[in-house]
Amino acid sequence: DSGVTQTPKHLITATGQRVTLRCSPRSGDLSVYWYQQSLDQGLQFLIQYYNGEERAKGNILERFSAQQFPDLHSELNLSSLELGDSALYFCASSVEQGPSYEQYFGPGTRLTVT
């Protein structure tokens, strides 16, 4: 158990809908990362937050957005969903924002868009 929690574990929704994925980082960790893992694209970095502020942006679509709240939990919002958005979404946290700090991954949220 990494100490990072993600809810829900599974999510099934229809095209065009909007969903919110939630992540609680390990106690004391200030940085949160979001990743997408799909069969054809592999693991893709989406976005990073540190203490409430956006720090780095990866291959995140304009239909997707995220935020980190004052209690440090984070949410990833996916809208106008398409079949290709079906994937595993992982959240990871680290104590600080730099690359030398180990990231701890949550168990993921499996999103299925039908």
Next chain:
Amino acid sequence: LAKTTQPISMDSYEGQEVNITCSHNNIATNDYITWYQQFPSQGPRFIIQGYKTKVTNEVASLFIPADRKSSTLSLPRVSLSDTAVYYCLVGGGNAGNMLTFGGGTRLMVKP
């Protein structure tokens, strides 16, 4: 932007040493190299991280040549439980830097 490539799969036998190489030709000056292990239906788990030369911990070694354009994860005396997918992750050296995963290497350890 670091493009990161790894072999798709490797086979080994119990007790052997396994070396998995990751190529990252466009690595930036401040980027770090991190290796993760992933089992089915689980999140990746940290194995080892380095910036240059050699790093060793209780489960693996990481070799990084002087030009830092590649890195090699070395797993000594693998066991069946090491069967997993191994990913290298490069980036994060500066604020706003992308983090780029390799495509993953599926390691199969046979008895």
